[in-house]
Amino acid sequence: MKDVSGLITTRLKADHIAFLNSVAEVAAHNQVSVYVVGGFVRDLLLNIKNVDIDLVVEGDGIVFAEKLAEKFNGRTSKYKKFGTATLMLQGRPSIDVATARTESYSCPAALPDVEPSSIKQDLARRDFTVNSMAVKLSGRGTFYLIDLFGGEIDLKDGLIRVLHDQSFVDDPCRLFRAIRFEQRLEFCVNGPTKQLMRSAIKNNLIDQLSGDRLMNEMKILLSEADPVRCVDRMRELLLFQAIAPEILDDDFHWTIMNKIHSTLAWADMIPMTTKPEAWFIYFYTLFMITDDNVFKRMMMRLNFPGNIYGRMCSDRECFVEAMNDFSEERELKPSEIYNIFSKQSSEVVILLLAACSNKRMKEYVELYFKKYCASAKIELNGDDLIGMGMEPGASFKDVFKALRDARINGQVTSRDEEIDLVESLFLK
Numbered sequence: 001m002k003d004v005s006g007l008i009t010t011r012l013k014a015d016h017i018a019f020l021n022s023v024a025e026v027a028a029h030n031q032v033s034v035y036v037v038g039g040f041v042r043d044l045l046l047n048i049k050n051v052d053i054d055l056v057v058e059g060d061g062i063v064f065a066e067k068l069a070e071k072f073n074g075r076t077s078k079y080k081k082f083g084t085a086t087l088m089l090q091g092r093p094s095i096d097v098a099t100a101r102t103e104s105y106s107c108p109a110a111l112p113d114v115e116p117s118s119i120k121q122d123l124a125r126r127d128f129t130v131n132s133m134a135v136k137l138s139g140r141g142t143f144y145l146i147d148l149f150g151g152e153i154d155l156k157d158g159l160i161r162v163l164h165d166q167s168f169v170d171d172p173c174r175l176f177r178a179i180r181f182e183q184r185l186e187f188c189v190n191g192p193t194k195q196l197m198r199s200a201i202k203n204n205l206i207d208q209l210s211g212d213r214l215m216n217e218m219k220i221l222l223s224e225a226d227p228v229r230c231v232d233r234m235r236e237l238l239l240f241q242a243i244a245p246e247i248l249d250d251d252f253h254w255t256i257m258n259k260i261h262s263t264l265a266w267a268d269m270i271p272m273t274t275k276p277e278a279w280f281i282y283f284y285t286l287f288m289i290t291d292d293n294v295f296k297r298m299m300m301r302l303n304f305p306g307n308i309y310g311r312m313c314s315d316r317e318c319f320v321e322a323m324n325d326f327s328e329e330r331e332l333k334p335s336e337i338y339n340i341f342s343k344q345s346s347e348v349v350i351l352l353l354a355a356c357s358n359k360r361m362k363e364y365v366e367l368y369f370k371k372y373c374a375s376a377k378i379e380l381n382g383d384d385l386i387g388m389g390m391e392p393g394a395s396f397k398d399v400f401k402a403l404r405d406a407r408i409n410g411q412v413t414s415r416d417e418e419i420d421l422v423e424s425l426f427l428k
């Protein structure tokens with residue numbers, strides 16, 4: 001066992017060290033063995049910042065989480081079935097506290113049955129060697145690394161390796177995880193693990209994943225800093241064949257995919273009303289810009305939650321409409337540009353920028369956010385229109401649109417001119 005106290009003091013921030021020391025105190029007081037595990041240990045050894053702490057307790061993890069909550073004046077959410085709790089402390093990311101457990105799979109890809117066990121068995125149920133290390137936080141051997149599967153050597157060699165041959169059968173989500181860690185850390189999946197991945201993909205193990213789990217993995221993967229590398233690897237390993245073969249099967253979609261990162265960087269300088277969610281744009285590129293049948297099939301397969309489904313359908317319609325509008329050769333009027341963009345979510349704006357080879361698009365987006373959004377403000381309100389003798393009703397919408405268009409196009413610039421316009425268009 002290797003002493004990593006030196007790494008802890010040199011690589012972690014003071015508040016992290018203080019927290020781990022406090023965990024050790026509570027563990028000693030309650031006479032349980034506690035470990036920090038998984039990604040936190042991996043990133044400590046790699047000297048990568050990671051603020052997500054996962055604790056494993058040889059004993060009752062939920063009770064231990066409650067003790068920590070008492071000490072730090074925090075709160076817990078408990079998941080009795082799995083013997084885990086999430087500890088919420090003010091001013092820091094939540095901390096997962098688990099009872100050391102073994103997992104068995106009643107059938108492939110199902111959620112596992114769990115039983116309390118030792119740290120050794122807990123580490124043996126994990127995905128890859130580099131994620132299966134722990135640092136002891138209490139008793140004899142405090143701040144010693146527990147590395148039962150050669151994780152540290154694999155970290156040095158830059159390898160992603162499963163712990164046993166059944167790993168992807170037990171949980172096909174690990175296919176996505178392997179790609180994610182490989183690409184994020186710029187590692188390589190080792191030869192035998194890659195063989196196991198290919199065979200899991202060929203045997204359609206992905207089919208056994210529920211829509212929710214598949215959707216969740218896609219979301220996490222597309223939230224990586226550079227998801228395109230992951231997507232490219234998925235393509236190479238034929239992972240999309242197992243989801244929908246039509247995904248990214250032409251240059252158009254692949255070109256868009258590759259432009260999203262730089263488009264997002266460009267758009268960062270634009271004062272957009274809501275900041276686009278990057279993973280969603282990648283997700284759209286994969287699934288939304290496919291034909292209707294593929295879209296519907298994917299929607300069923302991924303069991304899109306209602307809110308995402310609604311958002312995607314309306315964004316999809318707006319995107320197709322806008323692509324048509326922008327394909328026109330003629331210059332668009334400011335009000336036309338405003339009316340197109342004001343319907344779009346910020347994600348679709350990025351998608352349009354990435355998808356449209358039309359050179360004017362960037363200019364239009366800049367004009368919209370920097371100029372037209374501000375000039376679209378009108379002074380007259382409903383009371384003013386009633387005061388001018390108009391009947392309240394649906395027609396007010398047309399009046400406001402006409403006023404807004406005129407403002408954006410520079411045809412009216414004051415309240416008096418707004419009144420003149422309403423009189424000439426709607427009251428004569």
Ligand code: ATP
Nearest residue numbers: 037038039040052054125126127131132171173174
């Ligand atoms: P990240 O930096 O992406 O958060 P992480 O390693 O912390 O990486 P989590 O998804 O938070 O990843 O999981 C924490 C730990 O739980 C992992 O390091 C791994 O040991 C284990 N784990 C998570 N998912 C699985 C899985 N599907 N199969 C086996 N072990 C898993």
